[in-house]
Amino acid sequence: MRRRAIRREAGEAVIELAGRSVGYLLKRSSARRTLALRVTDSGGVQVNAPLALSHGHIEAFLLRHAGWLTEQLARRAVAHTWQSGVELPYLGGVLRLEIHEGSAGQVLDREGDCLNCTAEPALAVMAWYRRQALELLGSRLAALCRGQGRIEPPWRVSNARTRWGSLSPKGEVGLSWRLVKASPAEIDYVICHELAHFRRRDHSAAFWREVERLCPGYASARARLRENGHRYLEF
Ligand SMILES: [Zn+2]
Numbered sequence: 001m002r003r004r005a006i007r008r009e010a011g012e013a014v015i016e017l018a019g020r021s022v023g024y025l026l027k028r029s030s031a032r033r034t035l036a037l038r039v040t041d042s043g044g045v046q047v048n049a050p051l052a053l054s055h056g057h058i059e060a061f062l063l064r065h066a067g068w069l070t071e072q073l074a075r076r077a078v079a080h081t082w083q084s085g086v087e088l089p090y091l092g093g094v095l096r097l098e099i100h101e102g103s104a105g106q107v108l109d110r111e112g113d114c115l116n117c118t119a120e121p122a123l124a125v126m127a128w129y130r131r132q133a134l135e136l137l138g139s140r141l142a143a144l145c146r147g148q149g150r151i152e153p154p155w156r157v158s159n160a161r162t163r164w165g166s167l168s169p170k171g172e173v174g175l176s177w178r179l180v181k182a183s184p185a186e187i188d189y190v191i192c193h194e195l196a197h198f199r200r201r202d203h204s205a206a207f208w209r210e211v212e213r214l215c216p217g218y219a220s221a222r223a224r225l226r227e228n229g230h231r232y233l234e235f
Helices: 055-064 066-075 121-147 177-181 184-196 205-214 218-232
Strands: 008-017 020-029 036-039 045-050 087-090 093-099 108-111 114-117 155-158 165-167 173-176
Touching: 008 055, 008 066, 008 218, 020 066, 020 218, 036 066, 045 055, 055 066, 087 121, 087 177, 087 218, 093 121, 108 121, 114 121, 121 155, 121 173, 121 177, 121 184, 165 184, 173 177, 173 184, 177 184, 177 218, 184 205, 184 218
Parallel strands: 020 045, 093 114, 155 173
Antiparallel strands: 008 020, 036 045, 087 093, 108 114, 165 173
């Protein structure tokens, strides 16, 4: 008797829990019959589900366990507290936050791997990241388009937590500013993913061949992004 091949799917999803967006890795398998939920040491949320289970069922399951989940996340949320010494992911490495109490304004500058902040660190840091995103993602998009001999499409920095990149029906590329927390290889993969959508709007095998053509060896960057994505979503 031939055994049926096990089919698997994985992807990032987001749910609103107690007024907060919680990103999680959804892993589906045809071999699975029940739902399972776990939080990794680094605060990543993972849900294992049967392949065909509806998204509504999965969300209801998460809502039923919302209390447990938010408690688990709070326990691991040290990185969310904005205090001196906290490490902020940036371009695949980390920047250390240094808060200088007592100084006025929201001035923020970078010295090596140190990010100096004077007030309201959360807002100042996020604004700083957005500025870096505008510059870094823009120059990577331009360089990749040049390398591929194509005209650079219009693009914008997005605030998306649910996806790293998007391509609008009108051909505008959207890139989440949070992507500058990822490594250059992960950033290039996301940009090439969106550029590949100009040729194929779906996620068919032909689409992934196009991604491979534009970004050879993309699979490892894609896997790393899946693994690290929850860290980039912490703020
Ligand atoms: Zn896509």
